[in-house]
Amino acid sequence: GQQLNQSPQSMFIQEGEDVSMNCTSSSIFNTWLWYKQDPGEGPVLLIALYKAGELTSNGRLTAQFGITRKDSFLNISASIPSDVGIYFCAGRITDKLIFGTGTRLQVFP
Amino acid sequence: GAGVSQTPSNKVTEKGKYVELRCDPISGHTALYWYRQSLGQGPEFLIYFQGTGAADDSGLPNDRFFAVRPEGSVSTLKIQRTERGDSAVYLCASSAGADTQYFGPGTRLTVL
Numbered sequence: 001g002q003q004l005n006q007s008p009q010s011m012f013i014q015e016g017e018d019v020s021m022n023c024t025s026s027s028i029f030n031t032w033l034w035y036k037q038d039p040g041e042g043p044v045l046l047i048a049l050y051k052a053g054e055l056t057s058n059g060r061l062t063a064q065f066g067i068t069r070k071d072s073f074l075n076i077s078a079s080i081p082s083d084v085g086i087y088f089c090a091g092r093i094t095d096k097l098i099f100g101t102g103t104r105l106q107v108f109p
Numbered sequence: 110g111a112g113v114s115q116t117p118s119n120k121v122t123e124k125g126k127y128v129e130l131r132c133d134p135i136s137g138h139t140a141l142y143w144y145r146q147s148l149g150q151g152p153e154f155l156i157y158f159q160g161t162g163a164a165d166d167s168g169l170p171n172d173r174f175f176a177v178r179p180e181g182s183v184s185t186l187k188i189q190r191t192e193r194g195d196s197a198v199y200l201c202a203s204s205a206g207a208d209t210q211y212f213g214p215g216t217r218l219t220v221l
Contacts, residue, residue: 042215090151095164102149
């Protein structure tokens with residue numbers, strides 16, 4: 001099935017550092033979403049973006065919906081140990097979500 | 110409970126057997142989705158219900174996979190003649206219309 005291209009695949013950072021990850025697609029989406037998944041759990045929505053060019057923040061998280069509607073990025077500032085997990089972007093087509101391949105984040109104290 | 114629940118949490122079966130996976134959506138959510146997540150991958154869409162009817166089943170990989178939602182609440186994903194390649198985590202999500210999809214913890218299916 002179709003998956004969006006997400007990079008980097010994994011990141012190992014020190015607590016307090018900022019993190020940036022992005023997602024690209026060959027298709028246009030009208031909605032971009034960012035999810036976090038912990039082991040043994042389902043994905044949890046972090047941020048939703050509905051308009052091209054939109055920049056949205058949720059606490060230490062900031063995400064942008066690319067102007068071309070084919071890409072998005074997620075920034076996490078001042079990382080903390082509980083930020084560890086796998087981050088997925090997702091584009092929405094009608095009512096179904098197309099997910100990215102994921103970015104695995106590891107935070108060291 | 111407040112969230113989406115899925116049972117069983119783990120299912121081990123032998124190749125060729127039939128399995129049923131259950132999803133209890135958030136109360137009042139009219140939309141229900143099934144996704145499959147293989148190891149190291151993002152979830153992939155299988156099927157979407159609006160009420161009792163399957164509005165989009167384009168993600169079902171073949172006719173061994175079938176899902177029902179007879180009363181517009183609980184849904185069952187059924188897999189016939191399981192194959193080793195069916196091993197994955199099966200995720201269910203629900204939403205109130207076209208709103209945020211809330212995911213359950215998933216059922217990890219292992220086909221030996």
